[in-house]
Amino acid sequence: MSFKDVLSPFTAWKHLFHDPVSIRNPIGRAAAPRYRGFHQNDIEKCIGCGTCETICQNGAIDMVPVEGIQTKQGDSGLRPRIDYGRCCWCALCVDVCMTKSLNMSNIYTWVESDGDAFRFIPGVDKKPWDDAAHGYRRPDDHQLTGPTRLREHMPEMEPEERIGSFAEIVHGYNVEAAKLEADRCVSCGLCVATCPTHMAIPQYIKAIRDGDYDLGVALLYETNPFSSICGRVCTRKCESTCAARHEGDAIAIRWLKRHIMDQVSDEQIKKVVGQPAAPTGRKVAIVGAGPAGLTAAFDLAKKGHQVVVYEALDKPGGMTRFGIPEYRLPYDVIDRDVDVIRSVGVDIRCNVRIGQDITLERLKSDFDAVLIALGLQDGRGTRIPGSDQPMVRKAVDLLRRVTAGEDIGTPRQAVVIGGGNVAMDIARTLARLQKKQYGEVKVILTALEDLPHFLADADEIKESGEEGIIILDSRGPQQVVIENGQVTGLKTWKVKAIFDEQGRFAPTYDETDEQFHPGTMVVEAIGQMADTSLLGDALTEQLAWQRGRLQVDAGGRTSEAWLWSAGDMVRGPDVVSAVADGHRVAASIHAAITQGVQQ
């Protein structure tokens, strides 16, 4: 203790002359640029995936419908509503946002007497900070949804190797790769809404992460008895709506589905699928053993009904077998899915053509319900001059004959017309046959559409190119050139305009840009239609039609109470849509035959 200790405290008085440091009115104080204040959401960019809601540990975010924002593919139509009574400003929602639409402004002062005002939908309920330039934005390398934005590499055959045979190109993921790919999924479920048959995609992807493949199979079979097939050739609308595509590649949902099926043995799959219910005594006839018919058969058989499927060709599978080449979908894979369907008691009778071997009338009288799921088995033709020559073929016919093992008279040089998957299938099939027979590939593919609007899968286009097929887009077929009675090639005109104001395809030709594509065979792969002649004239006249297709109600029932129709012939060509249709129709038939409402 010293004299200094008595005097020293008085130095505090020097602070008397300091200006106060407090802010007199903190409302509106400018925060630091990074400050995490009230949220901003670009509702145009937002896809309503709800990942923000999922990660919020306070339950401060609710995904709510917003007037004026419609649910559409890839957008749930919901937008996050934030309750600032719960928000802790941690910004995990911003960090995890798949589209970077959600951000935080640096505005944090707001006085309001109504407590409920602090719960609002950023971007929808207009706020002064909506356009604030500063605030928390996710730094570029700050990524919470996995270390990579890229799809796990799929091992497959190299072009030189695959062109030499019809062996399956894609090898499938191993467990490790599948787990990594499954890890990228944010489980938003946008895909479930998009999938025609609403497969439990996030759940089966989780089953892969957990290594629970039996659960995976059970989940697949809840909605899709064609999972091995769809795991290879599905049009995968799910992937085109996947939230991950906003950050990079969409999740390889199709390959993950295949992976589950690849991991489980046939016996185990049958065990998981289980046995049908006790027999009901009801009988259902199904015409056509394609995806729609067999899916309906599977559902109905599981419910205990006696199901007989009639197939005109010698093997079941429909277009999956006779339309899709082996290198995309090996026949044993089809056999595998069909075998499971048979295991629940479905009786498939091949080589029976309804209308010839058995009449439809007979089915009507012998069964409680009849379903026709014929598919689109007839190819459309361009009907341009010269297209009536024998060496102008339809793609679906050729593919069917190749599957049946027939010799189609492989041309040295071929021209394919069409830009869809069928066109790619026949082009690549011809390429393989040419390679085998002549040692070189000479296939030219012409399509009306420009490349970005091709109906074919991007993968198909890429792989066709790799296999030596020349793809010419925006070319309109004008004439098949015949010399001395032989097809020598195809003349095309350039297609200029593509879409009109309403977004309808309206090709406009420029005849000044004419090209000749040499080839001894021209294959038309432009479209397909159903052959409904088995209905007969009287029934055709009796039935109601809707723009060229059988008119059916939501359950697939035609205007005749005993007859249902499903699949490509009523919905257009797509495997997974046919599966979905099969389920709907099965439910409708089941309801009708068990409640005795049928006439």
Next chain:
Amino acid sequence: MTEGVHGIERLRGKTSLKEILEVATHFEESARDFYKGLIPKVSKRIRYLVEELAAEEQSHYDMFAALAQRTDIAAQVKAEIERTAADSKFSDCIHLPDLGDNPDDQAVLQYAMGREHAAMSHYGELAQTTPAGPIRELFVFLASEETKHKLELEKLYYETVHRGGGV
């Protein structure tokens, strides 16, 4: 082929707008009746197509008939031809089929497009050989109406025939 297409020569030498419109209206009428006659012949499956074509011709008929009744035909036509449609040539490459007894949807569409095409070119030709003035404008208008119809049919043709690919 029907009178609508071949009889178009009847228009040459006509000098009154009203007269020309009456002949054009008559063509539409005969086309409508042709499609109506086809309705029971085609399979019920594609009957909608023929019915739509008949309705379309009927609407053309109504339109021309109404126009012919107006006193300001020239002004109306002038206003209309500002929206003249350009030919896309899409269907030029397709055969004009012989419809026969039981045509399919593609054949009906082919036929209809061919008909519109012929009408379009005939009106166009007439327009080119007519000196400038209200009559020429009327031919341009008629050609444009047929072109519009043809474009509509081409879209339908594409959707019916070319969009079936998939799987």
Next chain:
Amino acid sequence: MLDIFPPDRTQYPAKKADGTLDIDLTSGKYLKLWQGPNHPGITGNMSVELTVCGDEVVEGKTHVGYLHRGFEKLMERRTFIQVFPIVCRVCVPEPDFNEYCYAACVEELAGIEVPEMAKWIRAMILEMGRINSYMMYLGGQAGALGQGVIGQWTTYVRDLMLDRFEELTGARIYHMFILPGGVRDTLPDGFAGRMEETLCEVEKTLKDVYDVMFCNAVFKKRTVGMGVIDPSWLEPYGVTGPNARAAGVAKDVRKDSPYLIYDQLDFEPVTGQNSDIYTRADVRRRDVWVSVDLIRQILAKMPKSGAVMAPLPNVLHWQIPRGETYVRGECSRGEYGYYLVTDGSGYPRRINVRGPSYTHAMALLERMIVGCNISDVAALMVSLHTYPPEIER
């Protein structure tokens, strides 16, 4: 006197050998009174149940639970990433240690290597937080003895430091900046310059505080020789941090088992000899100088660029293999640690938060308070620098 209450406190009130109560409340000699939970001299929401005889405390029993929020249980119901925003709330005045310890636990069990740059930024944030915590303490310690002005000054520099926190982390109190994998972002432009200005202001204030608080006859009279922690208690009571260093034991986790980048920094733990209230305050005052120096060293030595976040798996379904770990660091009150047990699932199986206040406030205080004058109780409590939120996780 100090041994009136042996550590075994199964009996309360304690009994004499003949079975009579040691403190007979019916005798009229004693008075029960509560200090806290709402009392200006109590640190946060806890209370001490005092038994006084005249103005001398003969027994003090600490009561906690007023602030119990069940954090550890809440964490078990959250995914690993969802735990990150709530850990800072365990301790209000110095939240960053929670963020660091939790992140370090997760990183260890998940096998994540944190980028170098992130380690330096983390260390700087921890030192910034330490200064703030000490500033709060100095104000409280002076205030407990009637010197309100010190608290105003320290709050001022603490606010300046919060400005630095705001521009670096995007928040003032709960920063939520250190997350498993690294830190959220790099330093903003011009940060080092503004930090230096703030550090100069801290130094200026520290000098003022020294003149007015430490060179103050009244403060000395009331704190020198008061509230002595006997060195023999350090071990049994688990005393750490400035409370231990003021007793001459150079315990400092930063030095003893360096974490982050502390092995690359040049500093010595601050110690004192007398172990009384004055020495503890002085150790903390000098510790602020160390932190100021450390921040300058960090800003000078840290890498100029580099990643601040390690790649994380998809946090929405992040599963961490079975394991357990304990991560500790030296916070302003002593050793702060997180114990994390994982079971291979997406949720922590158990998280235990171990703050120094747990023993300092609950056990040590009960022993020290006996014999204390009632007017010194507040100063004594504050001198242990305890934060009830970390007692009750």
